[in-house]
């Protein structure tokens with residue numbers, strides 16, 4: 267396989283059909299997700315927001331294939347998700363990088379599992395993505411030598427390297443300081459535009475969701491379901507401090523309060 | 532920093548030098564305690580002579596050979612067995628429980644059984660060393676595997692790793708810190724039990740450090756007893772400084788584990 271083919275932009279549409287998921291835990295039966303229906307277009311950036319416990323991570327895990335829905339199904343293009351796959355990469359809240367591997371070996375971990383590539387090509391691909399996240403000079407560094415922001419960049423490069431069609435991000439920037447986060451908002455938008463991925467981004471920061479998403483999907487808990495969907499018609503690249511975000515954020519916040527109020531009554 | 536370290540080493544060396552001189556002065560010159568303690572100079576003379584006539588190097592070689600062979604058998608059997616225990620409940624509920632019980636047994640206690648089973652032979656020595664190593668290795672591996680952050684496994688599986696690949700490329704390296712501490716403990720157990728076994732049993736096929744110590748006692752040769760003890764201490768220190776310390780330092784550096 268040629269390197270250019272490997273680096274081609276690929277994307278997919280995602281179709282979540284009547285998905286429900288519950289857990290039995292010490293607290294008893296929890297309906298984490300109830301009858302979720304959502305279609306995400308090719309190359310679309312959607313953000314899932316909602317209060318803690320409304321099932322955002324659960325849905326992401328189902329899309330990733332790390333867990334199975336009780337009922338309903340998830341389709342990537344026209345294929346039902348039956349387990350983890352390289353077409354869907356996950357970035358977790360903690361970086362989940364392997365401390366026993368250096369930066370470039372972490373990025374190559376997924377690539378080594380890809381057939382049809384030789385080692386030289388794998389290294390080239392890894393370098394390409396390290397360049398994309400601005401870490402060319404850190405290929406040989408140990409993970410613990412990097413700052414939190416740099417670690418998340420490596421994690422991003424590692425997720426992008428196998429060239430997934432869908433990128434799943436679970437509160438990826440949650441543990442970072444505000445300044446680093448702001449920088450990454452810009453970078454992730456640029457990378458998304460360059461690489462044309464479909465992105466599902468989970469956060470409970472509404473402003474962050476408005477800044478990044480083409481659409482913001484508002485979840486509410488007990489049971490977790492989609493309460494409302496907002497189209498964000500702002501031009502790219504968006505800046506988190508842009509006042510234009512505020513009215514969207516306010517609208518979503520009041521909707522959230524409204525929906526939660528409903529549940530409480 | 533560097534200078535600080537040099538000073539500390541110098542200080543440490545001079546304290547021991549002064550103590551040795553004091554000992555030499557009291558025993559060698561004043562003749563105090565000379566019936567129960569040889570002077571350092573006569574121990575040194577023993578070490579020198581027995582090195583020249585090759586009894587000491589020979590004994591070290593015999594002991595190290597027994598130790599290394601048994602130790603590596605223990606490690607290379609213990610790691611996979613520990614992984615089986617961590618992976619399959621039937622192993623954990625049988626071998627895992629057995630390991631927990633047998634690890635509590637001081638490994639010297641294997642010596643009588645080893646002699647009954649294998650006679651006064653190399654196999655008996657090997658058996659004692661393996662028993663000293665393997666249970667710690669199994670337990671450390673189980674612990675290492677069970678305490679791997681689940682997120683590593685989830686990340687690996689989304690990248691397409693599964694089955695044997697996950698075991699070799701994720702679980703094994705991720706449990707390495709625990710495995711290393713098991714190796715260290717296994718070494719300590721093996722070393723101590725081999726010494727005990729050698730003191731306890733005479734084996735015609737090889738004359739180890741423990742046997743040298745034993746004959747020192749039989750001949751009431753205090754120089755030999757103290758000289759061999761000194762050698763045993765030195766080997767223990769050397770293995771720690773030359774093998775385990777660098778390994779641990781590398782691990783800490785690579786993983787960024789806190790500590791000095």
Ligand SMILES: Nc1ncnc2c1ncn2[C@@H]1O[C@H](COP(=O)(O)OP(=O)(O)OP(=O)(O)O)[C@@H](O)[C@H]1O
Nearest residue numbers: 289290291296298317318319320321322323324470
């Ligand atoms: N493995 C599990 N076992 C039992 N209950 C679970 C499990 N995973 C999730 N839950 C429950 O399902 C519900 C949804 O959890 P989920 O982690 O998806 O929420 P979330 O929206 O991601 O919350 P947060 O914003 O805090 O991450 C919660 O009530 C949680 O307790």
Ligand SMILES: [Mg+2]
Nearest residue numbers: 322323324436
């Ligand atoms: Mg979550």
